[in-house]
Amino acid sequence: xxxxxxxxxxxxxxxxxxxxxxxxxxxxxxxxxxxxxxxxxxxxxxxxxxxxxxxxxxxxxxxxxxxxxxxxxxxxxxxxxxxxxxxxxxxxxxxxxxxxxxxxxxxxxxxxxxxxxxxxxxxxxxxxxxxxxxxxxxxxxxxxxxxxxxxxxxxxxxxxxxxxxxxxxxxxxxxxxxxxxxxxxxxxxxxxxxxxxxxxxxxxxxxxxxxxxxxxxxxxxxxxxxxxxxxxxxxxxxxxxxxxxxxxxxxxxxxxxxxxxxxxxxxxxxxxxxxxxxxxxxxxxxxxxxxxxxxxxxxxxxxxxxxxxxxxxxxxxxxxxxxxxxxxxxxxxxxxxxxxxxxxxxxxxxxxxxxxxxxxxxxxxxxxxxxxxxxxxxxxxxxxxxxxxxxxxxxxxxxxxxxxxxxxxxxxxxxxxxxxxxxxxxxxxxxxxxxxxxxxxxxxxx
Ligand code: FA5
Ligand code: MG
Numbered sequence: 184x185x186x187x188x189x190x191x192x193x194x195x196x197x198x199x200x201x202x203x204x205x206x207x208x209x210x211x212x213x214x215x216x217x218x219x220x221x222x223x224x225x226x227x228x229x230x231x232x233x234x235x236x237x238x239x240x241x242x243x244x245x246x247x248x249x250x251x252x253x254x255x256x257x258x259x260x261x262x263x264x265x266x267x268x269x270x271x272x273x274x275x276x277x278x279x280x281x282x283x284x285x286x287x288x289x290x291x292x293x294x295x296x297x298x299x300x301x302x303x304x305x306x307x308x309x310x311x312x313x314x315x316x317x318x319x320x321x322x323x324x325x326x327x328x329x330x331x332x333x334x335x336x337x338x339x340x341x342x343x344x345x346x347x348x349x350x351x352x353x354x355x356x357x358x359x360x361x362x363x364x365x366x367x368x369x370x371x372x373x374x375x376x377x378x379x380x381x382x383x384x385x386x387x388x389x390x391x392x393x394x395x396x397x398x399x400x401x402x403x404x405x406x407x408x409x410x411x412x413x414x415x416x417x418x419x420x421x422x423x424x425x426x427x428x429x430x431x432x433x434x435x436x437x438x439x440x441x442x443x444x445x446x447x448x449x450x451x452x453x454x455x456x457x458x459x460x461x462x463x464x465x466x467x468x469x470x471x472x473x474x475x476x477x478x479x480x481x482x483x484x485x486x487x488x489x490x491x492x493x494x495x496x497x498x499x500x501x502x503x504x505x506x507x508x509x510x511x512x513x514x515x516x517x518x519x520x521x522x523x524x525x526x527x528x529x530x531x532x533x534x535x536x537x538x539x540x541x542x543x544x545x546x547x548x549x550x551x552x553x554x555x556x557x558x559x560x561x562x563x564x565x566x567x568x569x570x571x572x573x574x575x576x577x578x579x580x581x582x583x584x585x586x587x588x589x590x591x592x593x594x595x596x597x598x599x600x601x602x603x604x605x606x607x608x609x610x611x612x613x614x615x616x617x618x619x620x621x622x623x624x625x626x627x628x629x
Pocket of ligand 1: 311312313314336338343344345348350352443445446462463464465466467503504505506507508509510
């Protein structure tokens with residue numbers, strides 16, 4: 184059984200059972216076999232699982248709106264890394280090769296599955312992270328860059344998860360000749376001096392360890408210097424973003440070992456905020472495969488009008504990070520729910536202006552209301568993310584939190600190939616009371 188909480192009334196009432204198959208087909212097609220995405224036509228096939236709700240988000244590009252919290256945050260980070268290239272208009276449709284293979288994701292990585300990612304068809308998908316653009320950006324000759332974009336993941340529904348969110352990828356590579364390495368050392372000294380004078384407490388871990396190893400083709404000394412440069416650059420960004428309010432208490436940052444297929448060593452960074460450690464970003468020393476592919480695949484990536492050949496890129500060593508803009512903006516602007524970023528309500532949008540961090544003033548009007556739902560599932564079962572997409576398509580952003588309560592998989596409705604009684608739980612506004620919650624189990628006939 185799943186429980187759906189709504190902050191306001193559910194406006195839709197369904198009069199016929201919805202098909203909750205393993206794949207959701209609520210998409211507008213230009214002909215029987217095609218869908219239109221950002222003015223481009225794509226054939227649909229058995230892999231297609233993108234929904235109309237998601238397609239509608241693609242043109243919005245909130246990070247490019249200068250007075251939107253995500254646009255304000257993007258500018259603030261770009262001004263910190265002012266001598267980096269700033270990219271923010273990259274098309275969201277990518278090949279699985281770009282999103283996964285070129286970055287060394289193993290064939291059985293869970294992120295590839297249709298329950299986790301949105302596929303347009305077997306050849307195209309929506310990027311699940313900004314790292315999907317690492318290879319082409321390095322291939323275009325960029326050595327210090329930030330790339331901001333909308334990313335798409337099939338995920339749970341709650342106040343800190345949304346199927347569309349925004350990431351900023353940051354990367355920097357250095358030559359491994361004497362001058363290149365001296366450059367890293369000089370930059371490390373400059374950043375260390377700045378951080379030493381600041382009100383920041385950093386819980387660090389070794390740059391390299393047996394469980395977080397140097398890559399076989401890297402000189403360990405170079406890898407350590409680059410990992411240190413990554414840490415110092417990231418800590419100074421966090422100080423810029425969160426250090427302002429820390430007059431009494433110092434900013435607390437914690438580095439943790441992590442694993443990503445496209446970095447080694449790898450780290451996650453958390454900050455202490457209102458007594459809780461919050462994950463802000465993932466990062467690491469770029470895998471050699473990424474830089475090798477950047478050299479090899481140069482001509483296939485038309486990200487830049489005139490790509491500069493960068494034949495020596497595979498001799499470089501560098502770092503990359505990927506940070507979640509919503510997570511940071513929620514803290515900086517005191518925005519309590521990730522769905523608010525998508526609001527077109529003037530009461531939300533008028534609170535923000537270009538280049539200013541302001542505290543959000545809530546204007547919500549309805550109390551939370553819980554709806555318990557029971558339904559029959561088709562043979563073969565239903566993935567939770569399929570159900571979440573169905574709720575999104577029916578209830579939009581009014582559904583606040585969807586959770587399994589009880590043991591769905593041992594439920595006696597399992598394996599019954601029957602229509603689902605989803606329509607039974609979508610109440611009109613008069614039903615916004617706990618007394619009207621449906622019984623836990625719907626009667627099974629047959
Ligand atoms: C990645 O996406 C990696 N590409 C990051 C990376 C880049 C690692 C470069 C190494 C080198 P991850 O899935 O942890 O990693 O996401 C990165 C950040 O995005 C998280 O720390 C978090 O801030 C944010 N994030 C992840 N999932 C969500 C979500 N569902 N909603 C909002 N923010 C999210
Ligand atoms: Mg993570």
